[in-house]
Amino acid sequence: MENKLLVSQLDALLQNETNYIANLANASALIFESFKEINWAGFYLYDSTNNELILGPFQGKVACMHIALGKGVCGTSFESGQPLIVKNVAEFPGHIACDAASRSEIVIPLIKNGEKIGVLDIDSTIVNRFTKDDCSTLNSLVKTLLNHCN
Numbered sequence: 001m002e003n004k005l006l007v008s009q010l011d012a013l014l015q016n017e018t019n020y021i022a023n024l025a026n027a028s029a030l031i032f033e034s035f036k037e038i039n040w041a042g043f044y045l046y047d048s049t050n051n052e053l054i055l056g057p058f059q060g061k062v063a064c065m066h067i068a069l070g071k072g073v074c075g076t077s078f079e080s081g082q083p084l085i086v087k088n089v090a091e092f093p094g095h096i097a098c099d100a101a102s103r104s105e106i107v108i109p110l111i112k113n114g115e116k117i118g119v120l121d122i123d124s125t126i127v128n129r130f131t132k133d134d135c136s137t138l139n140s141l142v143k144t145l146l147n148h149c150n
Helices: 003-013 020-034 072-080 132-147
Strands: 040-047 052-060 066-068 084-086 104-112 115-124
Touching: 003 020, 003 132, 020 040, 020 052, 020 115, 020 132, 040 072, 052 072, 052 115, 066 072, 072 084, 072 104, 072 115, 084 132, 104 132, 115 132
Parallel strands: none
Antiparallel strands: 040 052, 040 115, 052 066, 084 104, 104 115
16 A cells, blocks of 8 residues: 555544544554565563553554563564564564464654654564655654654
C-alpha cells in the first residue's frame, strides 16, 4: 500500500482519539491488514517499574509478554532508539522466537518528545520480507500515531 494513503488512513482512523491503548489497537489492526506476507504486528511498551518491554495491543498469534532491554530484536531496537530490519531472524544473535514460523522482522521505536515509549514490531514468515521503503512507511505511521496520543 502507498505510504501517503496508509498514513492518511491511520490519521483519519485515530481522529479525535488520544487514548494510547485504543490507538495502538487500531494501528496494529490497520498494519496487519495493509501489509502483505506478515504474521504479526503489534506493540511492546516500556514498563519503567520493571525496566522492560511489556506486550501491548497486537494482531497475530499469542506473543511473548516480557522482553528485557537490549534482548532480541525489540529490546535491541528500543535500547538503541533506531529502527531495525532483520532479514533472517535465525542469524540475529539472541533472537526471541515467540512464533517459530517467523523468519524476518522489522522494529520501529516509539519515541515522543525524546522519551522512549516502546516499539512497533512486525514479523513475517518470509526471509528478507522488509525493505527500506517499509521502514520509511512505518516511521511515518509511528509519527502519525504518536501525534494522536497524549
